Each structure stands twice: as C-alpha cells, then as structure tokens.
Amino acid sequence: MTTTSLEPSDLYPTTRPAAVSEAVERAGLDALLLTPGPDLRYVTGYDALPLERLTCLVVPASGEPFLMVPRLELPAAEHSPASRLGIEFVAWDETEDPYAEVARRLGPVARVGLADRMWAMQSLRFRAVMPEAEQVLAGSVLRDLRMRKSPAEKAALAEAGAAIDAVHNLVPQFLKAGRTEREVGKDIAEAIIDSGHARVDFVIVGSGPNGASPHAELSDRVIRPGEPVVVDIGGVMPSGYCSDSTRNYCVGEPPADYVAYYEVLKRAQEAACAHVRPGVTCESVDAAAREVITEAGYGEYFVHRTGHGIGLETHEEPYIVAGNTEELRPGFAFSVEPGIYLPGRHGARIEDIVVCGETAGERVNHTTRDLVVVD
Missing domain, CATH: 3.90.230.10 (Creatinase/methionine aminopeptidase superfamily)
Structure with missing residues (x-):
C-alpha cells in the first residue's frame, strides 16, 4: 500500500482563496459560486457531498468568501481542510432559502461564475434569485490556477x-x-x-x-x-x-x-x-x-x-x-x-x-x- 506524507496544508494552502478572489476580479466577475466538485475542493480541500441541499462556496471579487452549508453537513465541513482557511461557515436550516441568502449577501451583481459541474437545478435557482446576473463558467477563472x-x-x-x-x-x-x-x-x-x-x-x-x-x-x-x-x-x-x-x-x-x-x-x-x-x-x-x-x-x-x-x-x-x-x-x-x-x-x-x-x-x-x- 502506498503511504503519504502530504498534508492538507500543502495541497490546499490558506493563500488559495485570496488568489482565487484576485482571479475573479481580473476576469471581470463579481463572484464565483462553487458547489461540490473539483472546483470547490481545489479552493478549500472540502470534498463535500453532492446533495440537493445547497453547499456553495461564494468567492467575491471584493469582500470575504463564505461557505453556505446545510446545518446537518456543518460537522463534516468543520472537520475538512476548509476549517483552516478562516472562511465563514454559514449554516442554513431546512426551512430557509440558501439561494436567497447568497443573493442577499452579494448584493447587486452583473456577472457570476458557476462551478463547471454545478447541477442545472442549482444554476436555475441562482438565476431566479439573481435574474440580472450573467452566468459564466468558473473554469474560465480557475483554469490557469488549476493547470x-x-x-x-x-x-x-x-x-x-x-x-x-x-x-x-x-x-x-x-x-x-x-x-x-x-x-x-x-x-x-x-x-x-x-x-x-x-x-x-x-x-x-x-x-x-x-x-x-x-x-x-x-x-x-x-x-x-x-x-x-x-x-x-x-x-x-x-x-x-x-x-x-x-x-x-x-x-x-x-x-x-x-x-x-x-x-x-x-x-x-x-x-x-x-x-x-x-x-x-x-x-x-x-x-x-x-x-x-x-x-x-x-x-x-x-x-x-x-x-x-x-x-x-x-x-x-x-x-x-x-x-x-x-x-x-x-x-x-x-x-x-x-x-x-x-x-x-x-x-x-x-x-x-x-x-x-x-x-x-x-x-x-x-x-x-x-x-x-x-x-
């Protein structure tokens, strides 16, 4: 069996969210919205379960990133490498609308990047709460970093x-x-x-x-x-x-x-x-x-x-x-x-x-x- 000496701090450094935020600004976007998948894991190290309940890392061009997470998934998030990054975890309850909360926190936005593997049901929900925002692929922002x-x-x-x-x-x-x-x-x-x-x-x-x-x-x-x-x-x-x-x-x-x-x-x-x-x-x-x-x-x-x-x-x-x-x-x-x-x-x-x-x-x-x- 192969053993590893790699640490999460090596693979998922605390400087990465800031680097991504700078890339968001250079790309002319207001924010990235990253749901479970390789983009989210790249930025935070959190290998989140893909569920119908929204987990979403929001990385604004200006301002602090935050992670929307279902309350029942909060312990998993807190035990992941994401806990080392100083990112605010926003736990939401079953009767709340996490999409509306993302929109409220971001305020007016013109262009947002969506995780390349975001489910259609999630991208459409984001479109409903941010109808004026152009949606583009987050991969266009993250590609140079990830390559x-x-x-x-x-x-x-x-x-x-x-x-x-x-x-x-x-x-x-x-x-x-x-x-x-x-x-x-x-x-x-x-x-x-x-x-x-x-x-x-x-x-x-x-x-x-x-x-x-x-x-x-x-x-x-x-x-x-x-x-x-x-x-x-x-x-x-x-x-x-x-x-x-x-x-x-x-x-x-x-x-x-x-x-x-x-x-x-x-x-x-x-x-x-x-x-x-x-x-x-x-x-x-x-x-x-x-x-x-x-x-x-x-x-x-x-x-x-x-x-x-x-x-x-x-x-x-x-x-x-x-x-x-x-x-x-x-x-x-x-x-x-x-x-x-x-x-x-x-x-x-x-x-x-x-x-x-x-x-x-x-x-x-x-x-x-x-x-x-x-x-």
Missing part, C-alpha cells in the same frame, strides 16, 4: 502514479486464458484500493477485438490464448488527486501484425514524451506522436487526442489535441497516450502521466512500456 500544479500537487500526482504502477505490476497474475474481462477487472479494482487509492475511477480490460475500442466496458468475454489485452486503469487517492495509466499485455504468443504496430506505438509515445518542455504547444505534443504513427501507415487507426490534463479530475485542462495552441508551462500535468486500434482485431495504447518541468517532461509512471507477455 499549473504546485510542488505539493506534483507530489500528489507522483504518489498516484506509484500506486497505479503497483497495480500494473500485479496484472500478469490476473490475466489468464479462460478468465473473463469482468473477472480480471474485479481483481484489478480490488488491487487499486489495496494500493492506497480511496476509490476506483475506471477499469478497462479490452481483450482481442474489444481492445480496438478505446473505452471498452468490462464484459463477460473470455480471454483466449494469443490475444492482446489493453489494460487502462485509474483511481482517486485520499489526497483527491487521480491516477491513470495504460499498459498492454498478451496471453501467450502475440500476433505478428500486433507486434509490428506495437513497436510503432512505442516510438510514438516516446517521441511525444520527449517533445514536452516549456514553450511548446499542446498541439505540437499531439503532432509528435501522430507523425510517427502516420508515417508508419497507421494514421487512420489513431482515433483520439494524444492526452488530457489530470489533477483533481481524471480529465481536465490542458487537452493535448490538434487545434490547442496553449503553450506548456512548468507544472502542467497531462497524459501522453497515443493508440492504434484495428477494428475487429485488436488495439494498443501506451499511457503515462507527464508533468512539464523547467526544461523537460517528467513521467510519474515507471512500469515497463514493453508488451508484457503472460504465460
């Missing part, structure tokens, strides 16, 4: 990477001809928890032709001798930070055509990782992988972007895709995961999480990227 990981966040991602690496090291024990994808997936899910994750995010075990579907669901398909298997797995650590790594296995001797394009895929993934450094664009990392695969004649079989950002969400900005001209900066963290998928036959994807350092990219996953042949 550039702090040293503590990078350590959290490294911890998550080590934990999921430990699971991949166990996968050959689970993969046997005659077992179903679902049976293997169950063992992997248990290993994800045993490795130190707080919860399982996803388990993909794509055998044979199912490996040609990048997001294949676990099925009762029986794994057969000589079949390649794509294993893409991830979870959420107690810190809130996520893991995500894909490796490839074969039960017995792999098909010759598979071996041929797997070597192409390894070169493509290596080229993209080697390209990572401050100042290059997200789309150029995608191009570095895509060029290798296309030149080898497999371009039409690489059907998705090369990567996605990762942190408190498995998929967040920046996205490593054609058309994204955002330049990498130190602290950006994202997957590099080119794939080749031959419909009806098999597929492969190699995925590492990479953090952009001061001069180059740094992988947090360190298990072998070679095809692992299981007897």
